[in-house]
Amino acid sequence: MLIELRSRAGFTLIELLVTLAVGSIVAGSVAGILLRQQRTHIGLSAIVERRTQLRHATNILEAAVRDAAPAEGDVVARSDSSLDFLAPLGAGVMCDTLPARAGVVLAPDSVSAGYSFGFQRDTPRAGDVLFVLSEGPSDAGSDDAWESHVVAGVGRSIPPCPASPLLHPVLDAGRAELSIAFAAGDALGAGVRMGAPVRFARRARFRFYRSGGDWWLGRSDLGAAGWASVQPVSGPYRSYAVPGGPTGIAFAWFDTAGIALPPLSGAATLGRLTITARTRTTRSLAVPGMRRGPYDDSLAMHIALRNVP
């Protein structure tokens, strides 16, 4: 019997063992690197997210409150963790009145001449408040006052204010602008003149509240149907703690001279609001160069209110 001997390529036992040993070392190292990278990635992402939330909270509050006018009664109530106020919505210039002075027509936000007369952060709706400056009986500034009217209806007027010198009779003829009607029986006073500045505001509440086990900054607006449910606008944050403690969102109030104001007095003299936001991750983070454990961060913003006497 003839036996054919073939050359069979393969690994020897030793080769296999060496390969397995080297492969294990390499795979172990790679797995370790991957794990560390993954932890770092998760940790840094969590840090970025928390910092973004902190900035978000302070930016939202700054944008909402900095144009408020405390001396005009815009701040209704406040505490170390909530604010109830007339949130500025926009501005404009009156270029006409509705019949019987029962409403106003605003000049367009921008006109063909290239400049603007206002801006609406949100289109006014029924229940919002319109303020219009009355010059009073004399030219003295002391008898000027902002008349307050509740918005009952909002429409568009085309062409806006055909006789107004604020608009070009031809180039601006196609621009629609807001026409605001007041509630029945309400009318502009005699001191309101053409070209008067107009402001809009909406009653709103910011509140630091708990939902689903976490603490959030929430906002609720007052509409014609009443208060809307609180919606989270930023978070989650550290849980509420008494003033002085590491609370998630803290409001501190100061008058125009920089003296701290207690929550229940001095609203008309408000000049500054300091917001401190604190956050902590629920999970422990392992990021090189940082102490292992939950990540804490905070941000404080001082908001000087613009419309103070």
Place this chain on the structure above:
Amino acid sequence: MRPIDRRGFVLPLTLAALMLVGILVTGLALTARAEVREGADAMDAQRAASAARLGLLNTLLTWNRDRHAALAVGAAAVPDTLVTAGGALVESRLVRTGRNAWWIESIGMAHPAQQPLGVIERIGVSLRADLPVISTPAVLTVRGPAEVRGFAAVSGTDGIPAGWSGVCPVGGVPDIAGVAAPDTALVCGGAGCASSSAPWISGTPAELESAVAADPRTYDTFGDLGVAVMHQRADITLPGGTYTPAPAATGGACTHGTLNWGDPARAGPCADHYPVVHITGNVTLDAGSAGQGILVVDGSVVLDGPVTFVGVIIAGDDIVTSGPGVRVWGRVLAANIDPVSSTRIDGDARLQFAACALDRALIGASPLVPVRGRPWVTLR
């Protein structure tokens, strides 16, 4: 020798691991980049907002008052532009929206060289002219005796000064009294002051007996502004003496100076220059004088014609006119601190009410200030 076919898994494993590490590192880099970009955006927003505020305040603080009275309602001034030390650009523009209503919009751009322009912040402020309230009931209000003699006339009928028809419409304003005094027995007209007031004094009514004329506050309190504020606000303060103010221009531009009180003929570049002038004693305006705005004199005023003035003259003592061609358009107040002397309008002087010209002069002589309560608006 035949090569041995060796198959292994270390290389593919290493490549796969490297790829995974690469993906994670890229993810980390992107996360870090997003964080940096967010921070940079926040900084840009702050830079643009600061620029917008700076531009607006700069426009307010450096505003040349000659400009705002000249703006018609609906017209805008040429925008002011400013580049901040940080390279941000700001453009601020003043628009007149009503008789006494202005609006400045200021646009700050963090990186003006970029296209499209990086972060932009817009803010606005509503303004009014901080006007003195001159609401005396007559074109000439006196606290003591007043005589209108010769060919002189005091008229409470609304008029338009020569050269002002282009900026002042005709009519629409009710007439006011000619002369108001604490007691009309103190007022007389005609030669020797023996006749009735007509035709030397006219208006609705020609003569008015008024408690306002008797009240000393009429002569030193003008709405919210006391006479001390008017003194502080004066663009020109001069000691008592004799002066001949006249408009002055260089290279087609109005040259402000102590003896340039504007151009009441509206014939040159000083047509909308309305200074507040304070004279700390008695003053005589000599023949050829011309001025407009607000003239506050601690003592008496002598107008030695021809003299033209548009606006308001507030005299601590009396007003005396003489010679030909004295023309005063607006309102005149004489507090008569010296009870012995009296106001005397003589020659062919004419004191006439001119509502539009007076309004323009008062607005032009007053600074723009933010309206009360809610002047500031964020426009974004």
